[in-house]
Amino acid sequence: MKITELLRKDTIKLRLDSTTKADVIDELVNILDKAGKLNDREEYKKQILKREAEFSTGIGEGIAIPHAKTAAVKTPALAFGIKKEGLDYESLDGTDAQLFFMIAASEGANNEHLDTLARLSSMLMNKEFKDNLINAGSPDEVLRLIDTQEKEYIKANSNSAKSEETEETHAPSSKYVLAVTACPTGIAHTYMAADSLNNKGKEMGIDIKVETNGSTGVKNRLTDEDIKKADGIVVAADKQVEMGRFDGKKLIEVSVSEAIKDPEGLINKALSEDAPVYHADKKDKSGKKTRSERKGFYKHLMNGVSNMLPFVVGGGILIAISFMFGIKSFDPKDPSYNIISKLIHDVGGTYAFSLMVPVLAGFIGMSIADRPGFAPAMVGGLIAANNGAGFLGGLIAGFLGGYVVVLLKKVFSGLPDSLEGIKPVLLYPLIGILITGIIMLLFIVDPVKAINTWLTQWLGSMGTANKVILGIILGGMMAIDMGGPVNKAAYTFGIAMIAAGKFEPHAAIMAGGMVPPLGIAIATTIFKNRFDKEERDAGKTCYIMGATFITEGAIPFAAADPARIIPASVVGSGVAGALSMMFNIGLPAPHGGIFVIPIVNGNPLLYVFAIIIGSFITAALIGFLKKPIMTDVM
Numbered sequence: 001m002k003i004t005e006l007l008r009k010d011t012i013k014l015r016l017d018s019t020t021k022a023d024v025i026d027e028l029v030n031i032l033d034k035a036g037k038l039n040d041r042e043e044y045k046k047q048i049l050k051r052e053a054e055f056s057t058g059i060g061e062g063i064a065i066p067h068a069k070t071a072a073v074k075t076p077a078l079a080f081g082i083k084k085e086g087l088d089y090e091s092l093d094g095t096d097a098q099l100f101f102m103i104a105a106s107e108g109a110n111n112e113h114l115d116t117l118a119r120l121s122s123m124l125m126n127k128e129f130k131d132n133l134i135n136a137g138s139p140d141e142v143l144r145l146i147d148t149q150e151k152e153y154i155k156a157n158s159n160s161a162k163s164e165e166t167e168e169t170h171a172p173s174s175k176y177v178l179a180v181t182a183c184p185t186g187i188a189h190t191y192m193a194a195d196s197l198n199n200k201g202k203e204m205g206i207d208i209k210v211e212t213n214g215s216t217g218v219k220n221r222l223t224d225e226d227i228k229k230a231d232g233i234v235v236a237a238d239k240q241v242e243m244g245r246f247d248g249k250k251l252i253e254v255s256v257s258e259a260i261k262d263p264e265g266l267i268n269k270a271l272s273e274d275a276p277v278y279h280a281d282k283k284d285k286s287g288k289k290t291r292s293e294r295k296g297f298y299k300h301l302m303n304g305v306s307n308m309l310p311f312v313v314g315g316g317i318l319i320a321i322s323f324m325f326g327i328k329s330f331d332p333k334d335p336s337y338n339i340i341s342k343l344i345h346d347v348g349g350t351y352a353f354s355l356m357v358p359v360l361a362g363f364i365g366m367s368i369a370d371r372p373g374f375a376p377a378m379v380g381g382l383i384a385a386n387n388g389a390g391f392l393g394g395l396i397a398g399f400l401g402g403y404v405v406v407l408l409k410k411v412f413s414g415l416p417d418s419l420e421g422i423k424p425v426l427l428y429p430l431i432g433i434l435i436t437g438i439i440m441l442l443f444i445v446d447p448v449k450a451i452n453t454w455l456t457q458w459l460g461s462m463g464t465a466n467k468v469i470l471g472i473i474l475g476g477m478m479a480i481d482m483g484g485p486v487n488k489a490a491y492t493f494g495i496a497m498i499a500a501g502k503f504e505p506h507a508a509i510m511a512g513g514m515v516p517p518l519g520i521a522i523a524t525t526i527f528k529n530r531f532d533k534e535e536r537d538a539g540k541t542c543y544i545m546g547a548t549f550i551t552e553g554a555i556p557f558a559a560a561d562p563a564r565i566i567p568a569s570v571v572g573s574g575v576a577g578a579l580s581m582m583f584n585i586g587l588p589a590p591h592g593g594i595f596v597i598p599i600v601n602g603n604p605l606l607y608v609f610a611i612i613i614g615s616f617i618t619a620a621l622i623g624f625l626k627k628p629i630m631t632d633v634m
Contacts (some may be wrong), residue, residue, distance in 0.1 A: 318348025475577020519618025
């Protein structure tokens with residue numbers, strides 16, 4: 001598609017009346033609205049201003065490209081205006097803007113539209129082209145200039161691609177730099193930053209390859225071989241990009257605007273000996289270990305679990321609060337009935353908590369197949385929740401809905417480009433929901449319901465000895481990887497049991513999850529000569545993290561000394577889980593630490609005793625296993 005198919009005479013104004021940034025945005029929005037390109041003028045303007053709030057789209061050198069991608073746009077379009085004397089648009093380089101391209105991209109804009117808009121952004125990096133536009137005498141001349149420049153751009157990039165295919169015939173540069181560019185909308189700044197880096201790299205005589213993360217997906221993806229031989233990497237991004245692949249490489253991480261403003265400085269920094277080395281497993285400011293990238297099954301599962309947790313925690317704790325009035329006080333037929341208890345229970349259980357399984361499934365599906373996977377997976381999760389398949393059924397629905405849409409994408413990949421826009425709004429939801437729903441109802445619900453019924457009966461028939469063994473297993477699992485897949489497997493099992501009305505397993509799980517940070521905190525207090533000053537200071541925060549059931553607070557210590565910290569934590573957590581089960585403690589709330597201990601089923605003091613015993617066992621083992629260090633402990 002040509003740029004002039006999006007830019008028409010009625011969306012060009014050669015002499016803008018505006019004198020301020022707010023005025024020019026309003027004027028260009030009016031031009032698009034009068035041309036019939038918008039569904040909702042105010043909503044479109046709101047999205048333009050929201051984008052400006054992130055950072056100014058005045059990219060410098062006399063250019064501003066305000067843009068938004070929203071359902072308020074009826075037809076993808078461009079508005080173009082000139083203010084020859086310039087006006088203050090808060091540009092990156094401090095100069096006044098003279099050329100204004102306002103991009104209106106519809107929510108369902110296909111790749112061809114978005115590629116065309118990206119091409120315009122790159123073309124504007126040509127100074128001669130910009131000067132000619134400023135001095136254009138008519139809308140026809142503007143369209144002619146753009147057509148001519150577009151043909152030259154396409155030809156130049158075609159020749160560049162051919163030269164890259166035969167690059168082995170040329171002597172390679174002594175330096176090789178990689179870059180990734182990405183902005184929130186992925187329409188303009190992503191590609192302008194890429195061109196800025198590419199052009200400056202060529203000017204400096206440096207081989208450079210730039211990956212763009214735009215609205216149409218990843219283009220010019222960096223390969224493992226590229227990364228292996230790179231001398232330096234620049235990540236210019238204002239949204240999340242795939243970072244784990246750069247582990248161990250010199251890397252500069254900046255805003256996308258920095259790549260437009262100072263590409264030479266970034267390239268030099270990435271190549272300097274002082275450039276920081278990126279580590280995929282690192283600590284954030286709180287000392288908590290963060291992981292930049294997850295893959296496959298675990299990534300999809302964690303996307304579902306993380307989005308489910310607010311419903312689980314909020315709804316679950318509300319249910320637990322309602323139990324404070326009496327375990328059946330929410331039931332109008334029970335003698336202990338209390339209207340406040342029923343109100344709280346309805347909000348937490350009937351509404352918030354009941355969304356747990358559908359939300360889990362929906363976000364698993366979205367992780368697998370992007371936004372089109374959300375609806376089929378969420379409907380599958382609702383079917384599971386309403387038909388007794390529960391948490392396990394929701395997991396299956398999430399993966400089923402996601403991969404059904406992945407299959408549909410392949411099936412429909414051969415459709416004409418003109419039908420691209422109806423895929424996400426019609427074909428994927430219609431056929432995806434139908435297929436997922438039929439499979440869930442006919443093949444998944446009944447078998448999974450039978451498994452859930454058997455599991456509930458099995459837990460109910462357990463004797464004390466078997467419960468203690470289960471408590472050891474669940475408590476120990478919470479400490480093995482402290483927030484990783486084993487920890488989350490135990491935690492999600494506990495949530496499933498709460499949903500099934502069995503509260504004892506989750507009590508053991510929370511006790512086991514509280515022990516590692518609490519045990520480490522106690523160890524840094526009692527065995528000071530085993531830790532340096534920084535570790536002792538970090539140990540104080542572990543009291544808070546452990547008390548509030550944040551197992552991840554132990555991760556920095558486990559990462560520094562896994563051979564001693566992890567075994568000590570697993571033993572202490574296992575003991576706490578076993579004691580919790582032995583004391584018949586039930587926990588109706590999915591989270592909360594010390595704040596939900598008063599509402600446990602059973603004796604709260606015995607539950608606290610179980611956690612304290614487990615924590616001191618962990619602390620004692622750490623003190624025994626770790627050797628004193630030669631440092632001042634005063």
